[in-house]
Amino acid sequence: MTTDNQHDLITDICTRYGNDKGRMLDILTAVQERLRCIDETSMHTIADTIGCSRIEVEGVVTFYSFFSVERKGDITIRLCDDIVDRFAGMKEISMIFEEELGIKLGQTSDDGRFSIDHAACIGMCDQAPAALINDVVITSLTPESARDIAQKLKTGTPPQELLNSVGDGNNAHELIRAMVNNNIRRFGEVLFDDANTGKGLKQALHQSPQDIIEQVIESGLRGCGGAGFPTGRKWSMAANTPATERYVICNADEGEPGTFKDRVLLTERAELVIEGMTIAARAIASTQGIIYLRGEYAYLKPYLEACLQSQRDSNFLGKNIGNVDGFDFDIRIQLGAGAYICGEESSLISSCEGLRGEPKNRPPYPVEKGYLDCPTLVNNVETFACIARIIERGAQWFNSIGTDDSSGTKLISISGDCDRPGVYELPYGTTVHELLKLAGAEQAAAVQVGGPSGQMIDPTAYGRKICFEDLPTGGAIIVFGSHRNILEIVEYYLDFFISESCGYCTPCRVGNVFLKERIGKIRKGFAELMDLDYLRELSNTVIQTSRCGLGQTSPKPVISSMDNFPLVYSALLKEHPDGMRASFDIQKTLEESRHLAKRRSHIFDTSYDN
Amino acid sequence: MSDSPKKRLATTSLAGCFGCHMSLLDIDERILALIEQVEFDRSPINDIKKITRRCDVGLIEGGCCNEENVHTLQEFRRKCDVLVAVGQCAIMGGLPVMRNAIMHSDDPLKECLYEAYIDSPYIQNDNHQIPNDPALPLILDRVYSCSEVVKIDYQIPGCPPSGDMLWQTLTSLIEGRPENLPLELIKYD
């Protein structure tokens, strides 16, 4: 592409987004898609066009894993590097792609056609190993299918045509057409009961905002994204903060490894989610909403756009909704660009504002000062879907399901070593054991409840209940059989946090690296008892001194595995009565020096004959 | 602990600047009280070069940057009941550890030596050689803190720790009391 063409293309893209700096993410996504990179020249052009400095653009480009300064292939293959995918054989798949395409992981082919990269969990753990080829999701890869795909790509088959089949339910919809499966194994009474009805919103039209909020409070609904904050309380805070504009944001970033229930909800119950957002808009007097859709789920965007449009067509979105004078609300979709931290609500807001997805200091909380400094409600996909049902069927009905402190049902995504991975809608209070039985995983040796930021439990704890009073989860349950190495899992999760940390706080940026190093030392058999003290102490430091939820939870795999699998650790510890460290190998430390000095050590080379 | 009525104390400076030993001298006249209670074995203070027999306490200043440091540290570990890392260099590597920052090189040690003796614009090294006398101990691939090489029983933070702090720690150790340093002694900001 000539410089002139490139310049025109970029200014066109900027114009499409109103030359608005706040839409930087969209602009960069479009440029990356067309040019396969965002190089210096592009950054300059973007900066000049939208009126900011080049370094601001570069800051955003380098933050998100889907943007790159170096050119990526026309076809970008992202292999999911989640632990479940690894255990399902991703290493072999990755070697096949490397071999067939003649490039290594992280490289782009010389002709610019292909590049292969790793991606953190892409939300397909129940059909692992999976990959993204541009926006196209490929699931349940086998060595044979991987080779076949690589060969077809080489002969010029476009990614979309690689699919031999489409998945169940709406995955077959003409606007989705993905080979993804929903794998809904249990339809509960709240979310998957019947299809979308619009009944909740119709009720809400005749209720005052205060009434709506009171019902949400009465229902006992707690946020489904992980933290479990009482939704009604959040809403009343947003409604009570004086402001001329307020925003409703649906958190569809779903980045926690092992979680994929929001993907299924968006595929099967998108209208319910939109309905919940619209009810929220009425409750807090908002006119603008955003669905923050993770970049990995870009394949759902056309379908979701169509859902929004059909809601507009039926007067459920737009101006004077349901013919209620002055009830205006519309929603746009903000596509993410591959950053787990953007699931954290204040980072998500930064990201929607076109900034680096870094968390903000709190207070003020987003409900007081969020998107564009206005009160902003951020709720999870599932939370909004529950809202629509609560208003439709009543707070009492919802409250009667589940346990005392955790009302309703929970969508749970189960993956790993089980016979029936997939999505289960179950009332809060279900025990881990019941879950494992449903999923065909009664032999599980360890269960990770709530993804890496949750806890790893052992079989003696399978009687515990999934609910906020006992074992909270944002929805991820990952099952590990007895043939899995617990410390490999812990090390992997630390790796995940290391690569996803935004780097703002030292304890999180550096502490997690040290934790990982120490786990590595234990795995090599060089560790002593005091290394466990070190792990515990450092974990506590990271938890207590990190700014956001990522750092505050990242050491949890270490702590919970130490608490619940002490024997795994103690089996690998070795005390050295002479006080020498097994991990220190003097010969290795001298190798380079001997080479440079061209002589041997007269202390440590015993054969040294002077 | 050995049965001699006086406790035996050995001290050494590895990859340090002797600042911690200077600080030890800052206990001033209390050194007289100290030698009532302890016998100095190997130490720069009395210039004894080898540990003569088993000691109760060993104080280590500095981390390990060359083979001789490792050798000395290992000897201290073998011959001292309690080993104390004194000061930031012994605990974390301190200033010398800055060379560990050269890590994204194919040959970090070579890069470090060239920077130190050949390439840097600020050096005066008329023969343009990297020192390599056979009497010089071989340098390690990177700097190691003491606890990476041997087990360390106690650490006294500071750069250097104050004389008062060293005094408190030493007397506690000699009397076999659990250490209980007041916060104002170990708080540096």
Ligand SMILES: Cc1cc2nc3c(=O)[nH]c(=O)nc-3n(C[C@H](O)[C@H](O)[C@H](O)COP(=O)(O)O)c2cc1C
């Ligand atoms: C590192 C990190 C990642 C998060 N990722 C998500 C996510 O992917 N989806 C989500 O709904 N909430 C996520 N959260 C929680 C959000 O910050 C926020 O609590 C949630 O969206 C609020 O919605 P809820 O109350 O409906 O759960 C994350 C939090 C942290 C600290």
Ligand code: SF4
């Ligand atoms: S805890 Fe980690 S992810 Fe969160 S702000 Fe600090 S560095 Fe960033």
